[in-house]
Amino acid sequence: xxxxxxxxxxxxxxxxxxxxxxxxxxxxxxxxxxxxxxxxxxxxxxxxxxxxxxxxxxxxxxxxxxxxxxxxxxxxxxxxxxxxxxxxxxxxxxxxxxxxxxxxxxxxxxxxxxxxxxxxxxxxxxxxxxxxxxxxxxxxxxxxxxxxxxxxxxxxxxxxxxxxxxxxxxxxxxxxxxxxxxxxxxxxxxxxxxxxxxxxxxxxxxxxxxxxxxxxxxxxxxxxxxxxxxxxxxxxxxxxxxxxxxxxxxxxxx
Numbered sequence: 001x002x003x004x005x006x007x008x009x010x011x012x013x014x015x016x017x018x019x020x021x022x023x024x025x026x027x028x029x030x031x032x033x034x035x036x037x038x039x040x041x042x043x044x045x046x047x048x049x050x051x052x053x054x055x056x057x058x059x060x061x062x063x064x065x066x067x068x069x070x071x072x073x074x075x076x077x078x079x080x081x082x083x084x085x086x087x088x089x090x091x092x093x094x095x096x097x098x099x100x101x102x103x104x105x106x107x108x109x110x111x112x113x114x115x116x117x118x119x120x121x122x123x124x125x126x127x128x129x130x131x132x133x134x135x136x137x138x139x140x141x142x143x144x145x146x147x148x149x150x151x152x153x154x155x156x157x158x159x160x161x162x163x164x165x166x167x168x169x170x171x172x173x174x175x176x177x178x179x180x181x182x183x184x185x186x187x188x189x190x191x192x193x194x195x196x197x198x199x200x201x202x203x204x205x206x207x208x209x210x211x212x213x214x215x216x217x218x219x220x221x222x223x224x225x226x227x228x229x230x231x232x233x234x235x236x237x238x239x240x241x242x243x244x245x246x247x248x249x250x251x252x253x254x
Contacts, residue, residue, distance in 0.1 A: 042215040043239035045097075047246050049205050049225055051090040053253035056082045056229070061189045068144050069121035069187060079189060080126055081229050089209020090251055092127040093227045094179065094195045096202035097213065098234065100221030107199045109133035113170060116192060118146045118162065118184065123192040127228070129202040130194055132173055138182075139168045146190070151181040155196065159185075179226060193228055225249040 058078040063070040070076065083091040113135035117124045119142060130136055138148045140162035148169065149159040154177040160169045173180075177196045184190035195202060203211035213223075216239045225233045233249045 041241055042217055043241060044244045045213040045216060045221070045223060045237060045239060045247060046211065046244055047095075047248045048208075048210045049090045049093045049095070049227075049249045049251065050088055050209065051082075051084050051251045051253075052088070055084050056253070058082060063121065063187075063189075066121070066144070066187060072120050077122070085207055085209050087209065089205065090227065090230075091205050091207060091209060093205040093209075093211075093225050093249070094127050094129060094193070094202065095205065095211045095213070095223065095225045095249070096129065096178065096195055096197060097199065097216070098222040098224040100219050101199060101201070102217060102219070105199075105217075107131070111135070113137035115139055116148075116182065117141055118148070118190065121187055121190065123182065123184070123190050125192065125204070127179075127193050127204050128195070129204060130173065130196055131200060132176060132196060132198045135170050135172055136194070137168050137170045138162065140165060145186055146184045147186055149183050149185055151183065152177060153180075155180060178224075179228075195226070223247055227251065 058081050060076045060078055063073075063076060080092065085091055109131040114128060114130045114137070116128070116136065116138045118138065118140045121142060138160075140146045143165045145161065145163045147159060147161045150157050152173075154175040155173045158171060162169060173196045175196070176198055179193045179195050182192040182194060201213050201216060203213050205211050218239055218241045220236060220238045223235050223237055230251045230253075233251070235247045235249065237245050237247045239245050
């Protein structure tokens with residue numbers, strides 16, 4: 001069974017970006033994954049990522065280098081470095097199975113792409129997962145020049161121009177890498193992060209701070225959570241057949 005892999009932009013949320021950082025900015029849609037045939041007999045890992053303490057101030061984006069970007073906003077948006085939801089959870093956390101999958105298990109990559117939108121001079125989604133071999137489609141939806149440059153250590157880097165609205169480029173990754181960085185050099189604030197995995201067991205938290213990873217074979221797993229500002233947290237959890245196991249992650253700042 002393959003779920004939809006098109007990650008769409010949510011433009012109305014952009015106008016909330018400067019409102020205050022106990023509200024989420026850009027919600028993150030469910031991650032694409034190719035569920036293996038045994039998913040019906042598998043277990044599920046679910047949980048939430050919480051944040052306590054003083055919420056860092058996200059800086060206002062300086063768009064003076066391109067007035068055409070600034071003209072798209074009545075109020076300049078903030079960088080989405082730390083997005084704490086109203087319920088005290090954290091958005092844009094990538095959660096994935098780090099170890100524990102059966103030796104030799106392979107998982108087919110979806111043929112439909114994950115879509116990274118360059119729209120209103122920002123990248124959406126900011127944090128996402130993709131499987132090794134699954135297409136990544138980068139789409140310029142703005143009437144101005146963008147480029148996409150990948151900073152990678154385990155995969156081949158690339159730097160491609162997207163000079164016009166509607167232009168797309170498609171690439172795939174060949175190796176696991178958590179995380180690689182995607183930037184637009186023409187607009188240095190445009191940044192996204194991708195977790196590249198050889199399996200489909202990952203998710204990204206959104207406006208409720210929750211995640212769900214279905215279809216895991218029974219076993220004991222190391223689950224890791226990654227956040228661009230606060231780093232990683234790990235937990236060990238045992239999954240049984242047709243059951244749901246819960247694991248929560250907590251980030252804190254004095």
